[in-house]
Amino acid sequence: MTNKLNSNNLTKSEEDYLKALFQLLIEDSSVKVGNNQLADYLKVSPASTNNMIKKLKTKNYVVSEKYGKLDLTEEGKSIAVRLIRKHRLWETFLCNYLNFTWDEVHEVAEQLEHIKSKKLIDELDRFMDFPEKDPHGEMIPNADGEYSVLPKITLSSLSDGDICQLVAVDDGSVNFLKYVSEIGLALSSEIKVLEVREFDKSIRIQFDNTIETVTRKFADNVFVKKVV
Amino acid sequence: MTNKLNSNNLTKSEEDYLKALFQLLIEDSSVKVGNNQLADYLKVSPASTNNMIKKLKTKNYVVSEKYGKLDLTEEGKSIAVRLIRKHRLWETFLCNYLNFTWDEVHEVAEQLEHIKSKKLIDELDRFMDFPEKDPHGEMIPNADGEYSVLPKITLSSLSDGDICQLVAVDDGSVNFLKYVSEIGLALSSEIKVLEVREFDKSIRIQFDNTIETVTRKFADNVFVKKVV
DNA sequence: TAAAAAAGTTAGCCATGACTAACAAATTAA
DNA sequence: TTAATTTGTTAGTCATGGCTAACTTTTTTA
Numbered sequence: 001m002t003n004k005l006n007s008n009n010l011t012k013s014e015e016d017y018l019k020a021l022f023q024l025l026i027e028d029s030s031v032k033v034g035n036n037q038l039a040d041y042l043k044v045s046p047a048s049t050n051n052m053i054k055k056l057k058t059k060n061y062v063v064s065e066k067y068g069k070l071d072l073t074e075e076g077k078s079i080a081v082r083l084i085r086k087h088r089l090w091e092t093f094l095c096n097y098l099n100f101t102w103d104e105v106h107e108v109a110e111q112l113e114h115i116k117s118k119k120l121i122d123e124l125d126r127f128m129d130f131p132e133k134d135p136h137g138e139m140i141p142n143a144d145g146e147y148s149v150l151p152k153i154t155l156s157s158l159s160d161g162d163i164c165q166l167v168a169v170d171d172g173s174v175n176f177l178k179y180v181s182e183i184g185l186a187l188s189s190e191i192k193v194l195e196v197r198e199f200d201k202s203i204r205i206q207f208d209n210t211i212e213t214v215t216r217k218f219a220d221n222v223f224v225k226k227v228v
Numbered sequence: 229m230t231n232k233l234n235s236n237n238l239t240k241s242e243e244d245y246l247k248a249l250f251q252l253l254i255e256d257s258s259v260k261v262g263n264n265q266l267a268d269y270l271k272v273s274p275a276s277t278n279n280m281i282k283k284l285k286t287k288n289y290v291v292s293e294k295y296g297k298l299d300l301t302e303e304g305k306s307i308a309v310r311l312i313r314k315h316r317l318w319e320t321f322l323c324n325y326l327n328f329t330w331d332e333v334h335e336v337a338e339q340l341e342h343i344k345s346k347k348l349i350d351e352l353d354r355f356m357d358f359p360e361k362d363p364h365g366e367m368i369p370n371a372d373g374e375y376s377v378l379p380k381i382t383l384s385s386l387s388d389g390d391i392c393q394l395v396a397v398d399d400g401s402v403n404f405l406k407y408v409s410e411i412g413l414a415l416s417s418e419i420k421v422l423e424v425r426e427f428d429k430s431i432r433i434q435f436d437n438t439i440e441t442v443t444r445k446f447a448d449n450v451f452v453k454k455v456v
Numbered sequence: 457t458a459a460a461a462a463a464g465t466t467a468g469c470c471a472t473g474a475c476t477a478a479c480a481a482a483t484t485a486a
Numbered sequence: 487t488t489a490a491t492t493t494g495t496t497a498g499t500c501a502t503g504g505c506t507a508a509c510t511t512t513t514t515t516a
Binding site for chain 2: 462
């Protein structure tokens with residue numbers, strides 16, 4: 001029985017599409033993800049997506065019916081999780097050993113996650129003593145692709161008086177990450193919701209003797225664990 | 229004055245060609261390097277090389293006249309040296325921190341050297357405390373692209389009775405590197421040339437109480453510093 | 457020095473993965 | 487329930503970077 005699990009011959013593009021689709025499926029859920037959403041997410045034309053999806057279907061990484069929603073096969077999911085493992089391990093390495101800041105890691109990790117070498121990533125993992133979370137608070141899958149999904153809710157879902165702890169932030173936007181650190185928020189910060197303003201859904205929060213007002217959009221990207 | 233030195237927009241292929249040409253020019257010398265040699269070295273067809281050379285000429289990285297020999301511009305050399313810096317720093321990291329062996333590093337470093345991030349490589353350099361040599365004994369260029377070329381001669385150029393020290397090995401072939409470590413040679417090993425056999429130019433050498441006979445081809449890839 | 461060999465070049469083809477424009481199906485709203 | 491809008495698909499184009507086959511120039515050698 002030839003073990004093909006290790007001979008990952010995907011192109012960078014194919015990998016990008018699989019990872020994007022995985023992220024859109026929110027790592028499992030059965031929300032309908034269509035061709036245009038994937039195109040938007042990857043900032044390519046729907047025609048490009050359509051084309052690549054066709055290719056990934058023949059390779060058995062993606063399933064979908066004509067005009068139907070997209071889904072990943074187990075094999076497709078497995079590849080995506082391995083990419084996420086690589087991405088998060090590299091981010092951790094960049095932050096903890098190479099003086100990168102929160103907002104600088106993403107772009108470089110996007111490149112590093114495509115390096116093909118199982119030994120490299122497993123040794124990097126060992127070198128850092130098997131970290132559980134990346135610098136943004138997200139769980140890092142282990143070498144077998146197993147990982148627990150962090151139970152998280154967005155700051156925007158809380159109500160007046162709630163107290164929570166920051167467990168993760170969305171790492172998609174550099175500007176957002178800069179903003180987060182500029183106002184002084186960090187992982188594990190305890191945040192108290194002072195008031196959710198009905199008018200524009202902006203939220204007045206308190207943390208470390210600081211009081212700030214943040215927008216709904218901001219709060220959508222901040223993941224917390226409720227304390228009270 | 230907009231500083232374009234940092235915005236290195238070359239493709240992986242373009243980088244590969246520039247580095248290959250640099251290596252063939254033995255890092256400076258004016259030996260004639262032609263289209264076919266470059267094609268051989270890169271294991272592509274002469275037509276492909278011809279095509280790429282044309283492109284690199286319009287971008288001012290390469291100079292040559294029709295049917296003439298190839299050469300790099302200063303800009304072309306600078307890019308090649310930066311690639312070599314990255315390659316050697318990554319090899320050093322893989323060997324010294326991630327338990328890679330001599331013969332395993334090259335392939336992965338070939339991928340890593342194309343990662344585009346000045347901060348990444350400079351921080352990696354700092355993290356390892358600015359190493360001078362890579363695991364094969366080659367000098368690592370500094371952040372400004374400066375480096376001294378190791379004064380080295382091949383083991384095959386010595387004569388009976390000479391004593392030398394191993395300073396570097398050619399890192400081009402995995403099989404060769406495995407062979408070197410299997411017989412017990414390592415950087416700094418002191419080697420005594422017992423006899424150069426006229427018949428086939430094979431060399432009988434002694435090191436660490438071991439006596440081995442190596443071929444001319446082997447000795448061509450071993451770089452040494454003469455001691456006696 | 458003329459013919460053979462080697463080296464370099466050109467033309468034309470292929471796959472990948474983008475794109476636009478045009479069209480078809482499905483969904484939503486009037 | 488039909489019309490409008492959104493979503494998905496197809497056809498055809500482009501750039502990159504490979505390839506082969508044929509041709510030209512240069513170099514070698516007989």
